[in-house]
Amino acid sequence: MTVNIDYEADKKLDFDYEKIIREVINGALDFEECPYETEVNVVLTTNDEIAMINRDYRDLFKPTDVLSFPMIDYVRPGDFSVLEEGLTEDFFNPESGELILGDIILSVDKIIEQAASYGHSQQRELGFLVAHSMLHLFGYDHMQDEEREVMEEKQRDILNMLNLKR
Template identity: 55%
Template sequence: MTLNIEMEYETPLEFDWEDIARKVTEAALDYEHCPYETEINLVLTGNEEIQRTNREFRDIDRITDVLSFPMLDFDAPGDFSHAEEDDSCFHPDTGELLLGDIMICIPRMQEQAQSYGHGQIREFAFLIAHSMLHLMGYDHMTPEEAAVMEKKQAEILENLGITR
């Protein structure tokens, strides 16, 4: 797995965010039995940039905690069986599946950790697990979809020993 990380946010985090990001992305891929080596881009940013991106790509002019940009269309969530039908989904040099991009707003992540009463590591890990599921075709538009995502997120984090 290749995890490309871009730190746009100026204030350093007080935990090993690179290690947490790698562990959670790998755990999510393993949990969903992804049969490919993958490439994922992770951007850690601030309020202004995530609001601009949210406005530009979703027509929602407000700050959000995380944005996910899947590169693959799934017939069913977590079903990678059709990926090889479109070889544009794979990096031409490495052969890795281009899964997509994740953008996390660090100030929002920090605020949510405090308001939810758990640590920044847990909130950061949660946002990555949540976004990874979006990259693998899951959504939470209906109560049923939300329940599936919530269960999977919780199990991914529990398997890593990351709890509230």
């Protein structure tokens, strides 16, 4: 598993954020039984930067806590068999052979703000946002109530498995 992490924010998280990111990504991969070695790119940035990305990709000029950019168009969320059904070389890194799941962009400002607002640790907030984003990289969404409930249960299960509780 390759996890590329770029820290572009001025504010610093005063804990081993890389360890948490890697553990949650690995936990989500195990939970969803991903059959491939994978690559995920993670950027930790500011509210201003994530607002610009949000504007460019979603037409919403406001900061958000996390943005997910999946590489794979799943027929069913978490169903990796779609990779066996056709031309999939675009989804794999030609040098490593790893499945490129996509990109996760996190706002350090929001991690700090939301941890305080929800009354839990910044570690738990970071873990939650990475788990949430990984589920998006697996094709899950939360636009409808039924989808949201499935996603929330999976997030909770992943975080509990990693002992990242509120």
